[in-house]
Amino acid sequence: MNTTFLIHTFWLSISGIPLTILITGAALLLGLPLGFGLAWIKIRKIKVLYPLAVAYTSLIRATPMVLLILLFYSTLPSFLNVIINKHFHLGIKVFDINPVIYAIIVFALIAIANLSEVFRSAILTIDPGQKEAALMVGLSPTQIYRRIIIPQALVSAIPNIGNLTLNILKGTSLAFMMAVPEITAVAKTAASYTYNYTEAYIDIFVIYFILGAILQVIFKFLERYLGRHKLKRTA
Template structure:
């Protein structure tokens, strides 16, 4: 029999943990943007050695389960840091660090690989003639990328960035393995007292469904907004040409 009192109570407790889940998602994505862009550009330009290293990194991260990455990083990094700190003679206890830091590291590394592929495919959708045209009017390569290529690529990348973000939000449910009190961890902790795991899992299901749905709606709105702006610019340029 389902305990509705527990179901409702745990639902609101899980709702309060949403900022932790979204915080991990946002910070991880922000940390991943620059390295992902560098990997994408290096692979597009086919720079020797760096391009191969980028491909190996992407293949390795995408080819291994997130759970395994968590287990390795959460057990390996603290131990390595502890050895280094002890050699410096510092009394700092690395094992007292907030576990959310390890969550940032794991999900940032994971997001970098996927995001680099998103950027790479999006940049390839922009015609090469755009760069040539920009250089011909006196823009530098950096200006051409910033003002012409990146804005167009960003619009193309938005649907995939949305998929990545939603996937990352769901993957953060594994952060409880690093003792981070996210949505999943809060519900599981509450369930442990009276073994109300069915109710806890129902709460987790509903909360993640709500969060992911809201994120998808926001991305859809952003896509339409950029498409509308792009349409207005196209019409304006046609009017000026006439």
Template sequence: MFDVEFFFRTFWLSFKALPVTLKITAVAFAGGIAIGFLIALCRIHKLKVLSQLCAFFVSFIRGTPIVLQILVVYSIIPSLLNSIFKNAGSSIDVFKINPIVYAYIVFSLNNTAILSEVFRSALLTVSKGQFEAGITCGLTSYQTYRRIIIPQALESALPNICNATVNLIKNTSLAFMMTVKDITAVARIEASYGYNYIESYLDIFVIYIIVCSIVQQIFRLAEKKVSVYRTGKRALKLEGEKC
């Protein structure tokens, strides 16, 4: 029988763990945006060796299940490092590291690979002629990207960034595998006492629906704001006036 009292009590207990989920999401999102964009640039400009390494990284991360990545980062690598430190006579104990650090690493790497492809495809939608025009007008490469290329690419990228962010939030539910007390972990722990798994999983479902809906709404507002760059006319007009 469905336990309504347990449902509401566990809902608020799980909701209190929301900051942990959001913290993991924020760190992974920030890392993915920064590093993912650099990887996209490396691959677009085909930098020697570096572009190949970036391509291998993206293929490896996107081609392996995130559960496997968690096992590697949380179990295999720490065990190897611990053996190395012990053999070297070091007193460093990698197992004392806060588990959330491993969550930061796993989800940042995963999100970086995904966003790098998002940025690469978005940047390629902007013609090379616009970059050359910016350089001809006396702008630096940085200024050309900031004022001409990125504003136009951003509109194409936002829907995919939104999808990546929503998937990231949902994937953080796997953080419980690293003993991180996020929404899923708290709900599962509460359910284990009386085997109220239906109520607990429904709590998780409702919380993630609320959070993901809010995130999607934020991105919709962002898409409307950057829609002024739809054809690149505004950016090109500004650069034309400068020339």
């Protein structure tokens, strides 16, 4: 065990944390509103959009994360190059686009599909009588969703949103396959010069363990805070 390399690479790998958090946060910011919209489409069973939403959700959730990353990183740039440059002749250098953008797209697609099911199940747990009562007092459907359904659904969905966030955070370790310099990529690059891969993997494990523990504490706090807030409102 090379202790010097272990300590040096640990501090070196920490430099990849901001990028890991950026990808995770951006994926969730895109996934929350779009996931809710997808859930709404599936609950209301809107014609044309409903089968597309179901097919999208099933396809993304059934496809391994590694395969999605490989498909998008190897296929999407070539597809965009054909559309943008060969058809529209815009002269944009598609292959020079920062791979972080592709990573955010992949994880956002995963977040949207999974959050749609999280929100769908959370909304369906709300008593339909509340909606009927709100309609009777003159609230519009938009007001009902904004003031009654969404706040309650969010409280119910927090644990599952936390689990999904943790999975996306861990999944960003696969972004090294897209040449994204996140935690895993930094550690593996350092190990490639000296072949101290065992020490590098220990560093990766420790960093993700710490990040995961912090994330779980944050969502536990949110769950308790929103739960108390809900009780106060209903009291």
